[in-house]
Amino acid sequence: MVIVDKKKKIKKRTRQIGTSTCPRVVVSKSNTAIYCQLIDDSVEKGGKVLAFCSSKQLNSSKKNCNITSAKIVGENMGKKIAGLGYKSIVFDRSSYVYHGKVAALAEGIRSQNIKF
Secondary structure, eight states: OHHHHHHHHHHHHHTTOOOSSSOEEEEEEOSSOEEEEEEEOOTTTTSEEEEEEEGGGTOOOSOOOSHHHHHHHHHHHHHHHHHHTOSBOEEEOTTOOSSTHHHHHHHHHHTTTOBO
16 A cells, blocks of 8 residues: 555654654554653664653553643653753654644643753
């Protein structure tokens, strides 16, 4: 399919943009949770995950993936990023539309004074 090939090209291209001074935050979501990872794509690190946060860490309920929980996940991720000493990141939304949960997660990260 043409759409699948296009998504693969975009994914391959965005995996090369994170550096050791400006790492990449990857967003993924399912019907039950939203996840984000801070990844260093530099050659010497080789795609090492520096931090991880998800809505499943908030509470143990089965369905907790809504806009408010996405914003809380973003705030927690922003605290982890600031704790590691980074001031700017690259936001990789993984072919999701920048709307709703993804936008709330990004606003939560921005609320911790992290620049995209």
